[in-house]
Amino acid sequence: METMVETKGLRKTFMRKDSTPIHAVKAVSFSIYRGEIFSLLGPNGAGKTTTISMISGLIEPSEGDAFIGGYSIRQQARQAKQLIGVVPQEIALYPELTARQNLWFFGRMYSLRGKELKMRMDEVIEFMDLEERQHDRIDTFSGGMKRRVNIAAGLLNRPQLIYMDEPTAGVDPQNRRRILDTVFRLRDEYQMTVLYTTHLMEEAEELSDRIGIIDHGEIIALGTQAELTERIGAEDRLVIEVKRPSDEQTLLDALRAHPQASKVEYQVDHLKDIDRRGGSAVTPAEEAVLTVYCQNGRKLLAEVLNIIEQQVEISSIEVRQPDLEAVFLNLTGRALRD
Amino acid sequence: MDKIFVIAYNDLRIYLSQRGNLISLTVIPIVLAAVFGLSTAPRGGSFTIDFIDQDNTPASQAFVDAVLAANDAFVRGSEAANIESARTRVVEGSISAAIVIPQGFAGALQTFEALPILYFSREDSFGGPIQHSVNTVISQLNSSIIAARAGELVLNALDIEAETGALYARAQDLLAQDLVAYDFRLSNAERALQPGEGFGQSVPGLGAMFVMFTVLGGMATLLRHRQNWTLQRVIVMPISRAQVLGGKILSFFILGMIQYLILFGFGALMGLEVGSRIVLLVFVMAAYTLCITALTFAIASSIGSEGQAIYLANLLSVSLAALGGGWWPLEVVPPFMQTLGHISPVAWVMDGFNTLIYFNGGLMDILPYISVLIGSSIVLFAIGIRRFRIGN
Structure with a gap:
């Protein structure tokens, strides 16, 4: 060319x-x-x-x-x-x-x-x-x-x-x-x-x-x-929003034990409350996000949901296929929009 | 070269497309020049003098004629009825002066007796053109008397009888032949009566200030074109940096010249005489406008925002105009301020204009002022062009 x-x-x-x-x-x-x-x-x-x-x-x-x-x-x-x-x-x-x-x-x-x-x-x-x-x-x-x-x-x-x-x-x-x-x-x-x-x-x-x-x-x-x-050998990502579990570690251990899950991430946002007198307190949000990395996410979805539903209520589910965002994340450790 | 003209044309089109710019280019300068010009113009074009000739002899008439002949601007007023009414007319400003020639004036001249001539005017204690003229005519009379008396004394010493009147008449004849006469016509008084006189200061002075307002205001335009990226867009086209800057410089220069031509055109309508020296006048304008254009580029390279540029343009225009004699002639300020004023380009352009308008100067006379302005332009351009950034 x-x-x-x-x-x-x-x-x-x-x-x-x-x-x-x-x-x-x-x-x-x-x-x-x-x-x-x-x-x-x-x-x-x-x-x-x-x-x-x-x-x-x-x-x-x-x-x-x-x-x-x-x-x-x-x-x-x-x-x-x-x-x-x-x-x-x-x-x-x-x-x-x-x-x-x-x-x-x-x-x-x-x-x-x-x-x-x-x-x-x-x-x-x-x-x-x-x-x-x-x-x-x-x-x-x-x-x-x-x-x-x-x-x-x-x-x-x-x-x-x-x-x-x-x-x-x-x-x-x-x-x-x-x-x-x-x-x-x-x-x-x-x-x-x-x-x-x-x-x-x-x-x-x-x-x-x-x-x-x-x-x-x-x-x-x-x-x-x-x-x-x-x-980057990008995998699918199952992004699942859940009610924050009382025992996080048990849930994560169960997911990580699955043979097709290469990586599991758990993220809880924290909220900052500001009172009338200007004081503030940071509290964890009631929801958490689980991200499960795997090959062929659609096939694995039912099994993963089964594990999660036994311990905690699910709010939303999303299957993300590899994209440039993932590439950028993989290469830099940051999201493109950060 | 073609692209330089296109850039200049485009910038002028943008400038002139805005009503606010048109007003600041025409209406405001003309109104201010009119106010300043009319405020500083002499009242009327002549000095009216009332003569009360109580002697009414050929000698008194000769005195009146001599005073009136001293200046073309002197006009004989209507005959006042008496001294009191003449004084009132002077106080009211109806006439410029009144002169009373007492009865016995001719006889006193013959016998060399002292005789007071009454003189009323609104001139200050330093006198004015009328008082100077009266004094000069009286000096001539005194010269004739002294000459006649000297002659009488010499003749008496020789035991020759002399007739005083004949000696006086002879002395006056000799003076009339310019043996001892001197020119007592007051050139400044004569010039002060030119039509449009007040505009001789206001038009060039305010012109210098408004050229600064207009051209220095270009700093804001340059910054705006850099901020909205039109300047950068042009530079990524097949055109050199020198051509872009050349176009910008040309547009500011033309705007400055338009500003001057508007004000001088108005001045001409109001009777400002620039005579046959129009080409030299344009040279002076061009040198000054070039200098202000260069100043614009030199400063623009250090300015960060449009607001700063506008503020600085206004500050510099007003202060440099005042300092350099744009508002009032530098002759009326103390000598050290006259020297200090010459740090302002306005002082140099006013020197050039004054040389042409008031002293009928030629190219060689204005060359020093033009040289200073052009020399400053070269230095300022060197600074400005080197430091000017096309991008942010």
Whole structure:
């Protein structure tokens, strides 16, 4: 497969005011193939935006380089940028201008002019379904509409590669669906390569041909979803919410004794009560969560429930199959949403 | 180059699309310039003087003519009925001054006798253009008398009978031939009567202040464009950092020049004379606007929020305008404040404007002021551009 983006040892170090370094991105190297949707998945602050900012030429890497269509972003920035369309996380538009005036300006920045510029503007306006509001000021638009104009501005130059940095942030479900469908259309109808960043596992799972998981400035896993889950040998999880048992240890021993349960976790939340005088007391919640790790959870469910029901009342049951959340948890020991 | 103009055009379009900006660019400066200009303008365009000629002789008439000839702005008022009514007219401000030439004026000149001339005016104890003119005419009369008396004494010593009147007449003839006459026309009094005189200070002075309000206000715009990521979005397009900054600089510069042109256009409507030196005037405006644009970039690199930027822009505009002579001429403040005032670019631009408007200066005369402004611009741009961050 032809490589569209290649990063080599990309590193970014910021200096605090007291001269101590912050390593935002640590020697990141990966490739993105032409025509694929590649998601960079990670929690907030993991280094996704810094990585994308270096690849797009917004910030200078401290070390390493990125190549877009073979052009070095450090040495041949102008040629590389010509191939890129950028959709920032922020609504990077002039609120005082109309949608069309915004598109005119960004089109001119891509050296488009005259009939060609008009044609491209009409094209992206139609593509993002903005015809009716194209002459209205951006500050009169809803959040979802603004997001669509934001995307339209990134498509004006018919880029070979489009970066989309959390484009569904703060968007209602209807507009979110529309944006996700747009991403598929960009790949399928326009053969664009999409580099998509998100902290939402569901989006990455739905959209991506391949996924890079980033944490603390490092790519900790990369591949298709199937490759990633297979790689950690992920098991199903039976998540069972129960009334807190009087004898926890007996229940846990009984579950752990089952030959197909590889691991059992028990978690009780604690509640903090604050009285009128400002004093507080921490008490355990009346409910607890049992998580049983096993192969083929659906088959084992009846047996596990039988063990639990003998000792305690069950509130809810959920069978979770391996997902990116599990992958992230397995790799970092933390949930993606933490 | 094309992209620099597009960025500047876009920024100007955004600025001018907001009604509040249009008001602060036009209405507020014009209203303030009008208030300041009309407040500091002299009342009327002439000085009216009442003469009560009780002697009514050719000599007294010659005295009246000599005083009126001292300044084109002197106008003879209607004949007052008596001394008291003339004094009342002066006190009420109907006329600028009244002069009473007593009966026997011509005879006193012939016999060299002292004779008081009554003079009423609203001028202060240091006198004004009328009093200076009267004193000068009287000095000329005295010169003629002294010359005639000297001649009489010499002739008497030679036992030659001399006629006093003839000697006096001869002395006056000699003075009229400019043997000892001097120019007593008061140039400042004459200039003070130019139409639009009050606007000679208010238009350039307030112009300097409002250019600062407008251009320094650009700090907030820069920060806003960085916060809403439009600046970053532009820089990831195929355009250099220098082009982005060039576009921003050009837009601020054009806004500053528009502000100046609005105020000077208003000044011209109000009668402010800038004569044929318009090109030089534009040079001075451009040098100052460039300096303020550079100051904007130098400061913007250190400002963290839009609120800070607006506060600082207002503070700097008002204080530097006051310090540099934008509100009142620096000539009226103590010498050390005149020196201190020149830390403000307003002082240098006002020096340039004053040289052109009041002293009919040329390019070489304004070159020092322009040089200081452009030199400062270069230093400030070097600081600002080097430190300015496109990203957060």
